[in-house]
Amino acid sequence: MDVAIVGATGDIGRAICGSLIEHGELGPTSRLQLVGREGGASGDAIHGLRVDLIDAHDERAPHIDVATRPEDVVADVIVIAAGATVPTGTGQVVDRDKLAEGNRRLFEQYADALAAHGSGHEVVIVVSNPVELAVEVFARRLGRHRVIGMGAWLDTLRFRREIAATLGIRRQRVGGFVAGQHGDRMVPLWSSVRLRGLDPDERAEIVDRLRGERTLASFRSEVTAAKQRVAGEPDVRGAFAAIDTYPPDIQAVIRPYLTHQSGAKTAYGTANATVDLIRTVLDGRDIVVAGQVLLDGEIELGGIPWRGVLGVPVAVGPEGWSKVLLDDLAPDETRVLWEVAQSINESLVAWGGGAR
Numbered sequence: 001m002d003v004a005i006v007g008a009t010g011d012i013g014r015a016i017c018g019s020l021i022e023h024g025e026l027g028p029t030s031r032l033q034l035v036g037r038e039g040g041a042s043g044d045a046i047h048g049l050r051v052d053l054i055d056a057h058d059e060r061a062p063h064i065d066v067a068t069r070p071e072d073v074v075a076d077v078i079v080i081a082a083g084a085t086v087p088t089g090t091g092q093v094v095d096r097d098k099l100a101e102g103n104r105r106l107f108e109q110y111a112d113a114l115a116a117h118g119s120g121h122e123v124v125i126v127v128s129n130p131v132e133l134a135v136e137v138f139a140r141r142l143g144r145h146r147v148i149g150m151g152a153w154l155d156t157l158r159f160r161r162e163i164a165a166t167l168g169i170r171r172q173r174v175g176g177f178v179a180g181q182h183g184d185r186m187v188p189l190w191s192s193v194r195l196r197g198l199d200p201d202e203r204a205e206i207v208d209r210l211r212g213e214r215t216l217a218s219f220r221s222e223v224t225a226a227k228q229r230v231a232g233e234p235d236v237r238g239a240f241a242a243i244d245t246y247p248p249d250i251q252a253v254i255r256p257y258l259t260h261q262s263g264a265k266t267a268y269g270t271a272n273a274t275v276d277l278i279r280t281v282l283d284g285r286d287i288v289v290a291g292q293v294l295l296d297g298e299i300e301l302g303g304i305p306w307r308g309v310l311g312v313p314v315a316v317g318p319e320g321w322s323k324v325l326l327d328d329l330a331p332d333e334t335r336v337l338w339e340v341a342q343s344i345n346e347s348l349v350a351w352g353g354g355a356r
C-alpha cells in the first residue's frame with residue numbers, strides 16, 4: 001500500500017512521515033509520496049525532506065518520492081495535512097472562519113485533482129483545519145465513504161488519556177468516544193466510556209465519580225471559563241498545573257489548547273492519531289474509530305435523519321468508513337450533538353463548502 005502526505009514539510013506532516021517509517025507501517029515495497037507546493041517554500045524543502053528521511057531510515061525506508069502538483073498525487077491513502085494553522089502564543093480563540101478562508105481553495109484544488117486523476121479508490125484522511133470543511137469538500141467530490149477527518153479520533157484518544165491519567169491506569173484500558181466538532185465543540189460521550197476489566201456497575205460508579213453532577217448542558221460554558229482561568233495564570237507551568245484540577249472531559253479540550261499556545265504545537269499527538277488511522281485503513285479489517293464523516297441520514301438528530309459533516313464512531317477499513325456505530329445516547333448527549341451538528345452545517349454554508 002502507498003501513502004501520500006500533502007503538507008509533508010509541515011510540523012505535522014514531518015511527524016507523520018517519521019512515525020510511519022519508524023513504526024514500520026510501510027515496508028520496503030511500499031511508497032511514501034511527499035507532497036509540497038510548486039513555487040512555494042515547501043516545493044523546495046520537500047526534496048530536502050526526502051533526502052533527510054532516507055538519511056535517517058535507509059535500512060527500512062519505503063520507496064520515497066516527491067510531488068509538487070495536486071494532479072501528481074498518487075497513493076492508496078492520502079493524508080491532507082497542508083495549509084494555514086492557528087498562530088501559537090496569541091491566547092486567542094481559534095478562528096475557524098479565518099482558517100476556512102485560508103484553506104478552502106487548497107482543499108478544492110486537491111479534491112478536484114483527485115476526482116479527475118485518482119484511481120477512484122483512494123482513502124483520504126483529513127488533518128487540516130477546519131476538518132469539517134475539508135471533509136465536506138473531499139467527500140462531495142470523491143464519495144462520502146472514502147473521506148475521514150481525524151479530529152474526532154484525536155479528541156477520543158485525548159479523552160481516554162485524561163480518564164486513564166485520573167484513574168492511574170493505562171489508556172489501553174479505557175474505551176469510549178468523542179463525537180461532534182473537532183476542538184472546543186467536541187462532544188464527549190460519557191455513556192460510551194468502558195473500562196476494561198470492570199463490570200457495568202463498577203464502571204457506572206467510576207464514571208459518576210469522575211463526572212460529578214455535571215451534564216453536557218454546561219460543557220461549553222465550563223470550557224470557556226477554564227480557558228479564561230488558564231489564560232490568567234502567570235506562567236505556562238502554572239497554567240498546566242491548573243488544568244490538572246479539572247474533570248477529564250474539560251482537560252481533553254484545554255490541555256491541547258495550552259500545548260499549542262505554549263509554542264510546542266501538538267504535532268506528535270496529531271501525527272500519532274493520524275498514523276493510527278492510516279494503520280487501520282491498511283490493516284484490512286474493519287475497526288471502530290471516531291472520525292468526521294459526511295452523514296446522509298445514518299443517524300437521527302432532532303427527530304430527523306441527519307445530513308452533514310459530524311464526528312461519530314465509525315467502522316473503518318481499506319475502503320474507508322462503512323457504518324456509524326453510535327449506541328443509544330443519553331438525553332444530554334443527543335441534545336448537544338444535535339446543536340453542534342446544526343452549528344457545523346451553518347458554518348459549512350458560511351464557508352462556502354456546501355454541495356456543488
Ligand SMILES: NC(=O)c1ccc[n+]([C@@H]2O[C@H](COP(=O)([O-])OP(=O)(O)OC[C@H]3O[C@@H](n4cnc5c(N)ncnc54)[C@H](O)[C@@H]3O)[C@@H](O)[C@H]2O)c1
Nearest residue numbers: 007009010011012036037042082083084085127128129270
Ligand atoms: N485535525 C487535527 O487534530 C489537527 C491538529 C493540529 C493541527 N491541525 C491542522 O493541520 C494543518 C497543518 O498544521 P501544521 O502545524 O503542520 O502547519 P505547518 O504550517 O507547520 O505546515 C503546513 C505545511 O503545509 C504546506 N503547504 C501549504 N500549502 C500547500 C499546498 N498547496 N500543497 C502542499 N503543501 C502546502 C506548507 O508549506 C507547510 O509546510 C493546519 O491546518 C492545522 O490547523 C489539525
